Amino acid sequence: MRVFSYFNRAIHGHPAFSKLVVLFSLSSGGLVAYSESQSDSGGHGVEINQMEPKKKRVVVLGTGWAGTSFLKDLDFSSYDVQVVSPRNYFAFTPLLPSVTCGTVEARSIVEPIRNIMKKRSGEIQFWEAECLKIDAANKKIFCRSNLNENLVGNNEFLLEYDYLVIAVGAQVNTFNTPGVLEYCHFLKEVEDAQNLRRSVIDCFEKAVLPGLSEEERRANLHFVIVGGGPTGVEFSAELHDYVHEELVKLYPAVKDLVKISMIQSGDHILNSFDERISSFAEQKFQRDGIEVLTGCRVVSVSDKLISMKMKSSKEVSSIPHGLVVWSTGIGSRPVVRDFMEQIGQGHRRVLVTDEWLQVKGCPNVYALGDCATIDQRKIMEDILTIFKAADKDNSGTLTVEEFQDVVQDILIRYPQVDLYLKSKHLAHVTDLLKDSKGNDRNEVDIAGFKLALCQVDSQMKSLPATAQVAAQQGAYLSRCFNHMEQSSSNPEGPLRFTGSGRYQFRPFRYKHFGQFAPLGGEQAAAELPGDWVSIGHSTQWLWYSIYASKQVSWRTRYLVVSDWSRRFILGRDSSRI
């Protein structure tokens, strides 16, 4: 009976699922068994376990940086956690460019998600499947496994959640350029790196075959990288090293025909980095013979040609290629796009959350990592309420003391204030209240307060789509989940200027620990905290040590380090497997 009432509710709750349920019921009763077990553990079997408080069900989508970092720290004893991802492993994606050339093996940068979860107490529930639809209204998701169709049993299933954590990452953005999906390589997944490695060898094997003209050999050995970001730059550098350290010895007949080109729409490569790094990289690439075409946009890719348009001259030219790697831009995955339509975010470019990583307009759904962006509240939107809350004596003016009482909450709630202070080299936040000549003022009225803060919001910028951001968000969110109960009675967050009381948690704040760009030839460039820039061989060693320390397990740490050592001693392998 309970099963049927569950079905009824499921069907009535969301008519779109009724067809699916009928489909499931037809196939050997698999879902029936599942629904029953779900209803036991899922809050429907209240008549049995009324005494014990039910654990809240958390469903996590994705096992990338954000999802894994969330799972690593989550207290499994307080939640019933289910993880859904088409990949049963976590991949250390910053090393993907190294996998393309065999500097590091694919298997050295992956760790089974079950291994990671095993270390946590409580029950492990991981399903190797893809979430195809989020039904936020009914707190359900619909999943399908991509496993071998020859295996018996349904590949489709429904999960119910109390909290949903969306960490599915992003997909490649082709900017609707024709031919990109068909003829370009990408560098987002481990399989991409493995395919790329094979394809590089293919280009060499093809180029040395008897019966080709020199022009054909040259075309096959022309490697084109679209996008001058850190991934594209690192791949170019790795490829250059691979070719010049190993392949020229094995394919001596064609060693002078190899060419690597990088196409960048901006004026410089690595334009998210400090200018010094960007120009060092460009000079190094020039010395290495890697052609950098800046101010140049790809208009189409075919199996043999890549066409591009110079921004300056509007001229379109086509060049033959052996292989194109597309490493520019990311876009939302279909399941996220569909979800955005449902919750009224259809017009947004990417899923939007508040500063607590909660999806806007959708309580109990969190989104983090590359699939989401934080919509930081502007201070100017709240300026009146802030003023009102701070002006305790309702005098219509704010004294420095009154301001100081709320300043901590302002700094936590609006991180742009901190950035603004730094950019203006102001020592203390009360310096904001100084008049235009820099003299202290005892009090300001609302107009003066607005004027003092009017520039602050200009410092807001969205976070980059990096592993670092995703990992910090995952760790932040797991902390929130672990403190959910105690913080509900004892909120940790800043004052609610627009309401009463305090926020349950402090908003997420990103700490930038710097970024690296390996440039090949055992050299790297790094942007370190405090605007430090470091370039050269020592930076490459810093890169080695930081990347080794950041590994998710001792196993992968050992494997990555031994791969590096092997490469130094024995070189890279060029077998086409």
Next chain:
Amino acid sequence: MRVFSYFNRAIHGHPAFSKLVVLFSLSSGGLVAYSESQSDSGGHGVEINQMEPKKKRVVVLGTGWAGTSFLKDLDFSSYDVQVVSPRNYFAFTPLLPSVTCGTVEARSIVEPIRNIMKKRSGEIQFWEAECLKIDAANKKIFCRSNLNENLVGNNEFLLEYDYLVIAVGAQVNTFNTPGVLEYCHFLKEVEDAQNLRRSVIDCFEKAVLPGLSEEERRANLHFVIVGGGPTGVEFSAELHDYVHEELVKLYPAVKDLVKISMIQSGDHILNSFDERISSFAEQKFQRDGIEVLTGCRVVSVSDKLISMKMKSSKEVSSIPHGLVVWSTGIGSRPVVRDFMEQIGQGHRRVLVTDEWLQVKGCPNVYALGDCATIDQRKIMEDILTIFKAADKDNSGTLTVEEFQDVVQDILIRYPQVDLYLKSKHLAHVTDLLKDSKGNDRNEVDIAGFKLALCQVDSQMKSLPATAQVAAQQGAYLSRCFNHMEQSSSNPEGPLRFTGSGRYQFRPFRYKHFGQFAPLGGEQAAAELPGDWVSIGHSTQWLWYSIYASKQVSWRTRYLVVSDWSRRFILGRDSSRI
């Protein structure tokens, strides 16, 4: 002009190629350039290099055990060597079962063929392509590369040879069992092992999905191995260890549902081994819970079921499976089959060579490894000529002294004599001439001579299709090639009883160094020379040391040993990549 005369000859010599040549000529002149270079180096350009003796062109097909072992020792300075293989690497195939479960990584057992050839002096010419047709009449082969179709230039080319070495190996023999090609896994190539590894994980991931019945979970976790030879046994043992050492911890919900079955048509598994090993293996498998179905033949395989017939009861039964590995029997590849038709061997099961590995009826073509078999000359076929040659005084009887004069040549030419002596525990070959009561005789007539040797040919048996045989054949043939010149004036081989003089070389003789069967749980069985049998943990360590020492390069040796250590310390990886 020379190009055209070359074309003319090529077309007239073999009309079937004319279409190809026209096809080639249409595509940007690639072949023209190639033909020219060929004619320069290939014996057509006599007007230029009349003074210098041309190097003979050797074309080697295949980079497996036979081909690689041939190339490793060949003197590249005396020959113009070209190697054609669809795999640009050598794979240490005996470790393939270890790759299926991640005990050893795929990349640790492969070595680029260019690396191996680089160590030899002279020019390296390797083409990653498949030989599709051998035209022995015109000493040409037709090749096609399987490389990415998007790369420019012809994938097809012709090569001319003076000597052809066929070492393409064998393909799986399905015995025309329906469904095998579609639904079974094999263990012949590195890719097979990689796919198998992914598929094992798939079975587990599928079995734990929500909504499956226990029956379905059991079906997905039923692993069936067809064939009880060393490969099948080793894979079963590896899989058993993998499941019980790693996977049960990661998939605890289904750990009791896993089943491994082995189907063997013979009465025992490992039936090419000593009986003690065979029964030890059966007992160990029984203890491990691996079901062994002997006397059982597979009649069909579908996506979900495997059907088999018991030899005794003729009963056909079908059982659900998650994965089937087919590791029984080998057959000829299409290119070899086609070649056999051409040279009148169409009725044979496998390509036949003489004792010098030369293809019968096809001078200058050699075949070795799994693609060929040696047709050992029977001594009884030559008995009259042997008698005549030995009977120097034409007395009609053979004295012991006369026999002793030719006995070395007999032993070399007919290795079965040696095997016969051993099987009869005879100390010396002249013991053959003793009479039926064991008394020495001073001389025998032709009838007595025939009687003495009539049992000898029963000892002949064809060599097994193993790496050991292939490697020894490759080494033997390269020695012949390296001594080609000096042995033509100074032949090394035994007396030609049916002709005059001596054979240029001694015939190939296989030395059996024993064989291993790893049985899992750090135990192995070994059959060592001199009918020694060794079983247990120490044998596994012997296996480790021999397999490490047999690696083709220091690189793979280092990798394999470090994989083994890693497995001991960190376990196997279960990421589905």
